[in-house]
Amino acid sequence: MYTSDEVYILRNFATILPQLLFVYGTRPAQVRRAINAFNQGKREDLWKVALKAGARAKDRAAKNPRQSKVKTAEQKDKYSQKCARAGNLSKAAATNKISPPHFHQTQSTSFVSSILRAAWITPKTPGPRSSRRPSSGRARKARIS
Numbered sequence: 001m002y003t004s005d006e007v008y009i010l011r012n013f014a015t016i017l018p019q020l021l022f023v024y025g026t027r028p029a030q031v032r033r034a035i036n037a038f039n040q041g042k043r044e045d046l047w048k049v050a051l052k053a054g055a056r057a058k059d060r061a062a063k064n065p066r067q068s069k070v071k072t073a074e075q076k077d078k079y080s081q082k083c084a085r086a087g088n089l090s091k092a093a094a095t096n097k098i099s100p101p102h103f104h105q106t107q108s109t110s111f112v113s114s115i116l117r118a119a120w121i122t123p124k125t126p127g128p129r130s131s132r133r134p135s136s137g138r139a140r141k142a143r144i145s
Helices: 005-021 028-039 043-063 073-085 089-096 100-105 111-121
Strands: none
Touching: 005 028, 005 043, 028 043, 073 089
16 A cells, blocks of 8 residues: 555545535536636635535534424325325335235225225236246347258
């Protein structure tokens, strides 16, 4: 492993450079503005702006922590109905906390429970079996003898 000073400097520079280039934003004009300032030697100014932006982001995160809010039963039911109508029955079941083997034991009369119960309990009829093996997606080359 290389432990020279050059490698250390390049590794740190590669870590710091994106923070300096995206200090004004991610749009091309904003990045171009940061590049121009960097090329003019205003690296300390860019670093100060980056530190201020980081402090603002940290304060904003402290004021508004990202925690999921507890959903009401009505909100959960509405979401599970949406999932069931879209055909995502496993997600609808997970939203309602109903496990597939125990549908017949549930006494719930909600729309989603009835759909899920019907989907899991009704037997699926097997389709006609094909005698051909499934194709791998490629045509076989004919052998010439």
